[in-house]
Amino acid sequence: MLAGMKPTLKDGRYFFCTTNNKTVLTALSGRSLALFREDEGVALVLAEDDATLHGFDLSVPMSRIVLEVFSALDGVGLTAGVATALADEGIPCNMIAAYHHDNVFVPEPMAGRAVEVLKDVQRRASSPHH
Template identity: 60%
Template sequence: MLAGMKPAPCAGSYVFSSSTDQTVIAAAKERALAVFHEQEGVSFVLAKDHAVELGFDASMPLSCIVLGVYSALDGVGLTAGVAIALAEQGIPCNMIAAYHHDNVFVPEEMKELALSVLEALQEASRSSED
């Protein structure tokens, strides 16, 4: 999967946030890119402008990089390979595996570096398949 991941940046900035306020939750759900129910509250990934409108802290904007490979839900190694490659360069990441693709969220100011790291990982994985 690493050899075929085709990392591509998404437009915009995103914010991870959480709330227990039912009014905020209802409003955020309508705008959220992702929603996850946790014991402590409902977590959201929102476009930065939507997060600001809803009163969330937007001081850590993230960029999203979509891995273009169709990742199998039972696939092994994609998340680990990506996280390790980014960690080796000091780039924090949050991964969200959706049904079709995995999505990597990195600090906005590190997006270009993260893309170059992921492209290099993809190329190295292709070379090792030969």
């Protein structure tokens, strides 16, 4: 899967937010890029406009990199390979595996470097000497 991934930086700034406010959840459930229920509250991944409108913390803007490869839900190694390569470069990431693609969220100032690192991982994984 590492050899076949095509890391693609998407436009926009995203914010990881959490709330238990039912009014806010009703307003954002259809707008959130991702939603996950945790014991402490509902985690949302919101575009900047929605996070701003509802008064969420905007101190950690994230960029979204989509790994344009079909990743099987029972596949092994993609998340570990990506997270390790980024960690080795000092780039924190939050991985969200969806149905069709894996999504990598990195701090916005590090997005360009993260894409370079992931493209390098892809090249190394697809080289015949790997």
